Amino acid sequence: xxxxxxxxDFLKNRVEAPLLDKIVPEATLTELGVDSLMLIELIFEFEDxxxxxxxxxIPPPKTxxxxxxxxxxxxxxQAVASKQAIK
Amino acid sequence: MTKRRVAITGLGLINxxxxxxxxxxxxxxxxxxxAVRYHTxxxxxxxxxxxxxxxxxxxxxxxxxxxxxxxxxxxxxxxVASALSAWQDCGLAKHCNxxxxxxxxxxxxxxxLTIERGYQTLYFENKERVxxxxxxxxxxxxxxxxxxxxxxxxxxxxxxxxxxASSAVAIGEAFRKIRAGxxxxxxxxxxxxxxxxxxxRAWQAMRVLAEGDETTAYRASRPFSKNRSGLTLAEGAAxxxxxxWEHARARGARIYAEIVxxxxxxxxxxxxxxxxxxxxxxxxxxxxxxxxxxxxxxxxNAHGTATVEGDAIEIQSMKTVFGEHSGKLAVxxxxxxxxxxxxxxxxxxxxxxTLALYHQSMPPTANVTEIGTDCAGVDHVLxxxxxxxxxRAALSSSFAFGGSNAVLAFRSVxx
Numbered sequence: 001x002x003x004x005x006x007x008x009d010f011l012k013n014r015v016e017a018p019l020l021d022k023i024v025p026e027a028t029l030t031e032l033g034v035d036s037l038m039l040i041e042l043i044f045e046f047e048d049x050x051x052x053x054x055x056x057x058i059p060p061p062k063t064x065x066x067x068x069x070x071x072x073x074x075x076x077x078q079a080v081a082s083k084q085a086i087k
Numbered sequence: 088m089t090k091r092r093v094a095i096t097g098l099g100l101i102n103x104x105x106x107x108x109x110x111x112x113x114x115x116x117x118x119x120x121x122a123v124r125y126h127t128x129x130x131x132x133x134x135x136x137x138x139x140x141x142x143x144x145x146x147x148x149x150x151x152x153x154x155x156x157x158x159x160x161x162x163x164x165x166x167v168a169s170a171l172s173a174w175q176d177c178g179l180a181k182h183c184n185x186x187x188x189x190x191x192x193x194x195x196x197x198x199x200l201t202i203e204r205g206y207q208t209l210y211f212e213n214k215e216r217v218x219x220x221x222x223x224x225x226x227x228x229x230x231x232x233x234x235x236x237x238x239x240x241x242x243x244x245x246x247x248x249x250x251x252a253s254s255a256v257a258i259g260e261a262f263r264k265i266r267a268g269x270x271x272x273x274x275x276x277x278x279x280x281x282x283x284x285x286x287x288r289a290w291q292a293m294r295v296l297a298e299g300d301e302t303t304a305y306r307a308s309r310p311f312s313k314n315r316s317g318l319t320l321a322e323g324a325a326x327x328x329x330x331x332w333e334h335a336r337a338r339g340a341r342i343y344a345e346i347v348x349x350x351x352x353x354x355x356x357x358x359x360x361x362x363x364x365x366x367x368x369x370x371x372x373x374x375x376x377x378x379x380x381x382x383x384x385x386x387x388n389a390h391g392t393a394t395v396e397g398d399a400i401e402i403q404s405m406k407t408v409f410g411e412h413s414g415k416l417a418v419x420x421x422x423x424x425x426x427x428x429x430x431x432x433x434x435x436x437x438x439x440x441t442l443a444l445y446h447q448s449m450p451p452t453a454n455v456t457e458i459g460t461d462c463a464g465v466d467h468v469l470x471x472x473x474x475x476x477x478x479r480a481a482l483s484s485s486f487a488f489g490g491s492n493a494v495l496a497f498r499s500v501x502x
Contacts, residue, residue, distance in 0.1 A: 012153075013148075013153040013157055014153060014154055014157050014158075015153075015154055016152065016154055017153075033154060037219050037220055037223065040219035041218065041219050041220060044216065044218075044219065
């Protein structure tokens with residue numbers, strides 16, 4: 001499951017049904033009904049499913065695309081960090 | 088200043104018998120049908136089964152939709168579902184955006200299931216964190232706020248936590264707000280979702296829960312009976328829409344009954360053992376507030392939890408207040424059928440009392456064939472309700488742990 005699919009899977013029981021087709025990178029979290037608490041829930045679930053650690057101080061993303069980008073960056077940084085640790 | 092009158096114009100509940108509406112619920116109550124079943128708890132670490140009222144049929148996701156259902160504890164699911172039903176019954180548009188309409192809700196233990204879930208996560212699943220929604224799910228005022236959001240009620244939004252009198256206090260305080268002109272309409276009631284392993288074990292430890300098995304569970308609760316043996320826990324909710332009389336008349340609303348009085352007192356004696364003195368003062372205060380004379384009260388929906396001590400003290404209190412009228416005073420405890428839903432119980436009983444006045448009928452105490460000698464002296468309505476009897480005015484009593492007493496007085500519109 002890629003990151004967008006993980007987000008869609010998380011939101012399927014939390015947003016109104018008509019919004020499910022609108023979970024695309026351009027969509028704002030506000031229009032999807034994702035508030036700050038739901039974002040924390042999403043990040044917790046993301047961490048549980050992917051094993052990466054999302055820092056608590058990441059800037060709040062405005063769109064799904066921004067969130068995906070942040071998650072991607074964090075994953076790359078942590079992959080580099082763990083490789084260096086192995087060396 | 089003249090006091091405004093307060094009309095009851097909408098009723099809704101989580102029906103402990105299943106899918107049926109408020110009238111279905113009342114019809115079963117009048118027949119003396121018990122909703123108590125031998126229930127196996129499915130969220131406990133070890134098998135636990137006992138007589139309970141569990142609303143398993145209720146599906147929060149189907150009723151409220153996934154976003155709302157996931158954002159609330161079960162006690163709020165019950166609250167919002169029953170409130171939406173009462174609102175529909177009262178005939179007002181769903182999202183009204185009114186600042187003169189408010190919410191007054193009761194709950195004993197709020198989101199105890201969420202709290203238990205949190206401890207499971209921390210202690211048994213060895214995780215370092217709980218759901219970020221834990222606080223807003225568990226806090227006692229979340230049910231009231233969700234109701235206000237769903238219906239657009241912008242006036243005061245208050246929650247009363249007074250153990251088993253929670254929703255009587257919620258209704259009584261809202262009644263006073265409307266009467267004084269501080270609000271024109273209030274959505275009132277109570278909800279409870281106490282069927283967690285920890286909460287049930289806590290009640291068992293007090294040795295106040297009635298026992299039973301597959302065949303006897305339905306008659307586990309026997310208030311005022313010679314062989315009464317304790318209460319049966321229940322989950323659920325009930326809601327009422329109450330409003331200024333002229334406000335109700337102006338919009339052509341159906342008026343079920345009138346709330347006319349409220350009395351609240353504290354025993355100030357013991358945290359668990361009820362005291363007749365405090366109860367007598369609460370009943371007398373409700374009568375005085377209503378302007379009704381004792382002989383005008385035709386029916387009392389008693390607190391009647393079926394504990395050995397509590398029932399006898401309650402009957403003694405009624406005899407003290409009603410004197411020679413006691414023998415004619417029809418009394419029943421409907422907890423024998425809908426169980427004891429703690430913070431929701433008084434709202435459920437206020438709803439039943441309202442319908443008793445509306446239909447001119449008296450609901451029974453079920454499961455009882457012989458009244459205890461210590462509970463004699465009033466006119467117990469037993470096994471089946473009485474239809475087509477004059478019910479001019481009625482009381483609903485709630486006497487909670489903590490010695491907190493709340494009594495509501497109601498009057499028939501027609502009689």
